[in-house]
Amino acid sequence: MGKCILKGVILAFLAILAHCQNVTETSSNAVPNSYICELCKCENNNVNCSNKNITTFFTREEWKGLKDYEPKIVDLSGNRFINVTVIAHLTIEVLNLSRCSIEFIEDASFKDLEELKVLDLSYNKLTKAKLSPHAFEGSFIPELFKSLASLRTLNLAYNDLHSLHPDLFEHVPKLEQLDLSGNPLTTIDHVTFIAMSGLPMLKVLRLRSCQLDEIPSKFLHTPRYLERLDISDNLLTSVPQELKENEHLVYLNLNQNPILQLDAGSDEYPGFPRLPKLQELHMSYMPKLRRVGEGTLAGLENIQKLHMSFNPALRHLHPKALAKVHDVGESYDWPVVKELYLQSNNLFEVDSRLLSYWIFLEKVDVSGNSFSCNCDTQWMVDTLVPIVENRGGNASLMVCQDPAEMQGYNMKKLHDDHYTMLCVDKYGQPLEKDGNILLGTLIGVLLAIPIMLILMLLWYRGCFACIGLCSPGGASHKSYKRANEEIIY
Numbered sequence: 001m002g003k004c005i006l007k008g009v010i011l012a013f014l015a016i017l018a019h020c021q022n023v024t025e026t027s028s029n030a031v032p033n034s035y036i037c038e039l040c041k042c043e044n045n046n047v048n049c050s051n052k053n054i055t056t057f058f059t060r061e062e063w064k065g066l067k068d069y070e071p072k073i074v075d076l077s078g079n080r081f082i083n084v085t086v087i088a089h090l091t092i093e094v095l096n097l098s099r100c101s102i103e104f105i106e107d108a109s110f111k112d113l114e115e116l117k118v119l120d121l122s123y124n125k126l127t128k129a130k131l132s133p134h135a136f137e138g139s140f141i142p143e144l145f146k147s148l149a150s151l152r153t154l155n156l157a158y159n160d161l162h163s164l165h166p167d168l169f170e171h172v173p174k175l176e177q178l179d180l181s182g183n184p185l186t187t188i189d190h191v192t193f194i195a196m197s198g199l200p201m202l203k204v205l206r207l208r209s210c211q212l213d214e215i216p217s218k219f220l221h222t223p224r225y226l227e228r229l230d231i232s233d234n235l236l237t238s239v240p241q242e243l244k245e246n247e248h249l250v251y252l253n254l255n256q257n258p259i260l261q262l263d264a265g266s267d268e269y270p271g272f273p274r275l276p277k278l279q280e281l282h283m284s285y286m287p288k289l290r291r292v293g294e295g296t297l298a299g300l301e302n303i304q305k306l307h308m309s310f311n312p313a314l315r316h317l318h319p320k321a322l323a324k325v326h327d328v329g330e331s332y333d334w335p336v337v338k339e340l341y342l343q344s345n346n347l348f349e350v351d352s353r354l355l356s357y358w359i360f361l362e363k364v365d366v367s368g369n370s371f372s373c374n375c376d377t378q379w380m381v382d383t384l385v386p387i388v389e390n391r392g393g394n395a396s397l398m399v400c401q402d403p404a405e406m407q408g409y410n411m412k413k414l415h416d417d418h419y420t421m422l423c424v425d426k427y428g429q430p431l432e433k434d435g436n437i438l439l440g441t442l443i444g445v446l447l448a449i450p451i452m453l454i455l456m457l458l459w460y461r462g463c464f465a466c467i468g469l470c471s472p473g474g475a476s477h478k479s480y481k482r483a484n485e486e487i488i489y
């Protein structure tokens, strides 16, 4: 009995001991004793110091305190330090220095972050003069020329860079993603051009809101593997033909540029060059775009997602905008579009020839246009409405604008009512209906005149007597009336 109790007590003691050991082990892993982790939230190899009102960057000694903790993601965004200084040897992979009022980055600040993949320096106050190529200098490794060999993503968006130092990227040659959005570049000058040509591996480039009025030729020559390009919200007035150098481009965003039209026959407003791999195109929120001409999208042989929405002036989308003339013969090839967004433009129709396989669409939205509802758009009511509805769209939002008697009708309702729309002339006047009435009237008039003449002739000759009516000679209203009354009763 006593032995048993003793055994139990010993077992319990051992269990508590083991438990304590576990607790102490995990706690020593999770919360290392460091100044930074006292100030910030340290959890699962994340160090979160965002919005802590930090006004001076951590010293190298303070960074060293994180060593045992092996931090992977360090978020310092939303603080207020002006200078970034050299960081200790750490395993950081993602360093977020966004929104910190940073003006200076000390040379080789990140050289001991050998695993650094993502560096976010967006929304700071970096200028061309203050941002030196040496900021990105790595530690010395013979054949790597002091490069930050593992850095893949660099975000410099929303700083104050009017231009880039020509050697800015000399220490980050393996960069795959670069964001320069929101910098007042205005033009890609010679030095910026040279800087960009130091990025042969670039796959993603964002140049949104940079006040660019052109993309210089050969600008995209070096990043030949570029897959995604965002040049939205700039001042481009035509589709940049320089894109043709980029055979690997998969995604292109041209939103919010003042492009007037796309016209394959014009030098001023050309269509797209051949982009054989492009899958996703954004051409929305273009205030001036009014026309997309024949064949202007034909170079996009593999386009799958076409976003062309919220272009309030876009009236004409040519039925063969996407059709590419087949190499042999006179037939056409169409891309197999899976997502088509044409909402809130000013289109008067969606032509059935725009795509060859409407049935392959997975998503489609053509709502919010000013559709003409007539026999030319009957196919939309008959065929497109069920396609829209079957893909989760709302065909009630496909509304007729003209002719006047159709205004406000929605195509879903017309579809449900099996409504047949009339043909109209170019002024929107009903064609067949009016034509029929006109023809009918004409035939009527033409037939009526001789019939009247014959009748009058017969009447005067007194022939009506034979059917019980009198000639005007012996006119008797009474008898006529009587005859009528007789008929009535």
Ligand SMILES: *[C@@H]1O[C@H](CO)[C@@H](O)[C@H](O)[C@H]1NC(C)=O
Residues within 6 Å of the ligand: 015, 018, 019, 022
């Ligand atoms: C201690 O942790 C190990 C695994 O880490 C676990 O198998 C064991 O059950 C834990 N012991 C206690 C008492 O929590």
Ligand SMILES: *[C@@H]1O[C@H](CO)[C@@H](O)[C@H](O)[C@H]1NC(C)=O
Residues within 6 Å of the ligand: 046, 048, 049, 050, 073, 075
């Ligand atoms: C840091 O914490 C803030 C909220 O305090 C959160 O919004 C942010 O996503 C966190 N950052 C990381 C990298 O987890």
Ligand SMILES: *[C@@H]1O[C@H](CO)[C@@H](O)[C@H](O)[C@H]1NC(C)=O
Residues within 6 Å of the ligand: 053, 055
């Ligand atoms: C941030 O720190 C400054 C002083 O350095 C202080 O005046 C300010 O109130 C602080 N702001 C917040 C939100 O803590």
Ligand SMILES: *[C@@H]1O[C@H](CO)[C@@H](O)[C@H](O)[C@H]1NC(C)=O
Residues within 6 Å of the ligand: 077, 078, 094, 096, 097, 098, 099, 118, 120
């Ligand atoms: C950095 O933090 C900001 C929040 O201030 C966030 O919007 C951004 O996505 C973060 N960057 C990275 C790379 O996580």
Ligand SMILES: *[C@@H]1O[C@H](CO)[C@@H](O)[C@H](O)[C@H]1NC(C)=O
Residues within 6 Å of the ligand: 082, 083, 104
């Ligand atoms: C930041 O660095 C610059 C130049 O390296 C120096 O002149 C300035 O005094 C520093 N500012 C602060 C607040 O440390």
Ligand SMILES: *[C@@H]1O[C@H](CO)[C@@H](O)[C@H](O)[C@H]1NC(C)=O
Residues within 6 Å of the ligand: 394, 396, 397
């Ligand atoms: C479709 O749009 C109409 C008109 O705005 C609305 O009344 C209706 O609720 C919508 N239907 C669905 C399924 O969202």
